[in-house]
Amino acid sequence: xxxxxxxxxxxxxxxxxxxxxxxxxxxxxxxxxxxxxxxxxxxxxxxxxxxxxxxxxxxxxxxxxxxxxxxxxxxxxxxxxxxxxxxxxxxxxxxxxxxxxxxxxxxxxxxxxxxxxxxxxxxxxxxxxxxxxxxxxxxxxxxxxx
Numbered sequence: 001x002x003x004x005x006x007x008x009x010x011x012x013x014x015x016x017x018x019x020x021x022x023x024x025x026x027x028x029x030x031x032x033x034x035x036x037x038x039x040x041x042x043x044x045x046x047x048x049x050x051x052x053x054x055x056x057x058x059x060x061x062x063x064x065x066x067x068x069x070x071x072x073x074x075x076x077x078x079x080x081x082x083x084x085x086x087x088x089x090x091x092x093x094x095x096x097x098x099x100x101x102x103x104x105x106x107x108x109x110x111x112x113x114x115x116x117x118x119x120x121x122x123x124x125x126x127x128x129x130x131x132x133x134x135x136x137x138x139x140x141x142x143x144x145x146x
Contacts, residue, residue: 036100039075043105052105052127061120066127068113073105073127 044051056064058079065076081098085091107129115130 036102037097038103039101041075041103041105048131048133050107050111050129050131052125052129054103054125054127055123056120056125057123059120059123064118064120064125066116066118068107068116071107071109073107073116075101075103075105075125075127077101 039054039056042053044053052073054075056077059077063077065074067074067076078100079098110132112130112132116127117129118125118127120126
């Protein structure tokens with residue numbers, strides 16, 4: 001719960017009802033059990049877009065499931081354990097993660113969700129989302145005589 005509230009602070013979402021609604025959505029989305037891992041991600045921001053980077057080794061692009069529900073981007077995939085892991089092998093050190101991975105990213109509201117693009121480059125998943133751009137203009141103020 002603390003993590004979700006801190007993500008709201010990062011993206012300047014402060015309305016308590018929005019937090020509660022999103023928290024309910026995350027409870028529906030999460031499929032976490034003891035066999036689901038989370039990948040580390042970096043979230044970068046430029047004046048024009050948000051970029052999410054996730055190192056994903058040993059996965060084909062078509063095996064990655066990206067979905068969005070309201071303000072939550074979900075990244076899911078399954079990395080099978082290689083066949084070299086057999087019953088007659090002794091594991092001396094185990095630091096690699098296999099099985100299911102799920103990562104939910106809370107997104108700010110100022111994004112153009114129709115512009116989401118994803119690519120896989122050198123085992124790095126790159127998700128880019130353009131920010132909404134608004135024209136700036138001067139506004140003439142009319143004087144009203146009373």
